[in-house]
Amino acid sequence: MRPFTRLETTMMPLDRSNVDTDAIIPQQYLKSVKRTGFGKYLFDNWRYLDPGTLDMDPGQRRTDPDFVLNQDAFAGAEVLLVRENFGCGSSREHAVWSLLDHGFRAVIASSFADIFCSNSYKNGLLPITLQAEEVNELFEQVAQDPAFSCVLDLEKQVVRGINGRVFSFEISAFHKHCLLNGFDEIDLTLQHEDKIRAYESQMKQAFPWLFP
C-alpha cells in the first residue's frame, strides 16, 4: 500500500449527500475480476449520458459537460469534497478502487459509511471527516476559486485551506499508523498467529460444534 503523509492539491466539489457506492461505481463494472482499471467508470451514471459496459470503450461515450468530473477546472484534483454519509450502501471495494484509479487520494466529508471507511483505510485512500460547517466553508472556497490548493497533513491531522484556515480531523491511532507507513494489515495480524491458534484450541473445547 502506498503510504500517505502530506498532500497539496486542488479539490473537486461534489455537492451531494448520501452518495452511495452504486453511484460511485455501478453494478455492471463489478464483473471485473481485477483490482485495477475502474477509474474511467467512476460516477459512471452521472458523468456519461449513455449507458456503458465493461467491454465498451469509454472514449466513445457521450459525457455530461455539467457534471463536475468532466470540467477542466477540476482535472487533476486529488481530493474529493462531498457532504454527509458518503459511500453508503453496498460493501463493494470497487468504489475505493475507482476513486484511487481516477487519481483521488483523499475524500473530505461530514460523515462516511462504515464499510466504505474501512475499505478506504485498507487501500491508502484517506477519509477525512470534518464538521458540516467546515465542509461548507471548503465548498465556498472552491466556489470562489476552483484553483485553490489545500494541504492535507496526516501526521498533524489537519486540512489547511485559504486565509490561514486550519481544520483538524480525528483518525484512530491504528489507521493513522498504517496509512503513514503503508502497512499491510494481513502481515500485522499474522504477527499474532500464536494467539489465533491458542484461541482456536480453547474454542474447540468450549464450542466444539463450530469445528466439525
Added chain:
Amino acid sequence: MMENDTLYDKVWRSHSVHERDDGMTLLYIDRHLVHEVTSPQAFEGLRIAGRAPWRRDSILATADHNVPTTDRSQGIEDPISRRQVETLDENCRDFSITQFPMLDVRQGIVHVIGPEQGASLPGMTIVCGDSHTSTHGALGALAFGIGTSEVEHVLATQCLLLKKSKNMQIRVDGRLPPGVTSKDIILAVIGRLGTAGATGYTAEYAGAAIRALSVEGRMTMCNMSIEAGARAGMIAVDDTTLEYVAGRPFAPQGTMWDQALAYWQTLKSDAGAKFDAVVQLDAGDLKPQVTWGTSPEMVTDVDGVVPQDDSVDHRNALQYMGLQPGTPIEAIEIDKVFIGSCTNSRIEDLREAAGLIQDRSVADNVKLAMVVPGSGLVKRQAEEEGLDRIFKSAGFEWREPGCSMCLGMNADQLEPGERCASTSNRNFEGRQGKGGRTHLVSPVMAVGAALHGHFVDVRKWMP
C-alpha cells in the same frame, strides 16, 4: 458486570482473540460466506502473497449475483458474467472450498442459503463480502458485510482487526396489523433513523412484535440494518430460533446439539444491558410502506403522498423518480414488479405474496412481474406447495434463484424510465438499471401493485 451485557457485547467478547492498546480488537470469524463478485481479487491477493486459506471448513461459497434466472442448462450467455462465475469455480477448486455451483439445488442467494443450510448459527461471527450479511443476525449471530481486502484478510488469518461499535436497541412493541409485515417495520425504522442514523452502531431488534416474527421475518429486518447505516443487526435467540435451526444440514446433531443449545439459550441481552441509543416504535401504528425517492429513508405510508421539501437532495430524487410533490402514493403506476432478493425471497415471503392473488391477474399495464426464489430449495418447496402455479396462472414469471433484479448484474434489469415495485433493499439511482425507478415495498404490497397496475393499500385486499 456480566449481567449488564448486550447480545452484541457477549458475541463480541467470546470472539476476541487479542485486544490492542490502540482500541482495535482482533476478532475471530467462524463462518465466511463467499460469492463471485467480491472474492476474485481476494483470492488473487492470496496467490500473490503465497498464502493459503487459514480454515477451509469455515468457508461456504456460491454464485448468486451473475447467474441467469431463466433456463441455465446452457450456462451463462454474457461472457463477462460467465468469466466471473468460472473464476469462483476455479478458486473453490484450487483451494478446496465447499461451493454450491449454479446447477446444484442448494445454490441460491448467499444470505438465503447460509441460514437454510444451518451454516449460519446462533452466536457465530459471520462475514461475507456483501453488505447484506447483516441478515444472519436474525439467528443471534454477529454478522456483517466486509470489503474485498477484508475478505482476503479473513481468508488469510481467520480474523479481522476491528473497533467495537456502539449498541443501539430498536424496540418494536405491539402487534402488526394484517397486511403490514416485517418489511414495513424495517422501512419505517429507516424512515425514522435516516440512512446514516445507525452508523457506528450494532442494532438489536427487540420487543413483542419482533418476538412474534418468524425467523424469515426477522431476517428481512436484520437484512436492511445496513440501510440505516448499521453494519450489523441482531435478534436474541428464543424458541423460534432454535426450532428453525434444528435438523439443518450444517447444524450440530445429538450431544453436540445439546451442548450448543445450552449456550445458545444465553444469547440475549441481559435485563440491565446498557444501550447507547434506544429507538421505540409500536407495530400497531404501522401502515404498509412505500419508498418514493432514491434513498431508503425516503419512505412513507401507502395512504400518504409524495412529500414536499426544498432541499437539493429531495429535488434531485423527485426529478430522477419523475414524481411531483403531493401525488398520492396509490396513484403511482408501475411498469414492472420484482419479488425476490436477500430481503424477501424466502418461502414465507412467497406464501404471503401468493396468498393475495386469489384468482386475479397481473394488470395489463404491467410489462413484467417476476418471482425469483432465494434458493433452489425455496423454489422446490414453493413448487411442492403449488405456489408456482398460483403465480404463473396470474401472469407472473417464475424464475431460477439468484440476486436478479435487486441490482441487475445479470440480464434482469429495468430500462431507463421504467418504474418498479420491488421487494429488494435499495432504491438508489441506477440500482436496477440506468434510469430505472425503484419503489421498495413488502411482498404483499408488490403483488397488490402487480394486480392493480399501481400501488394499493393491501390492508383493504387481505384475504
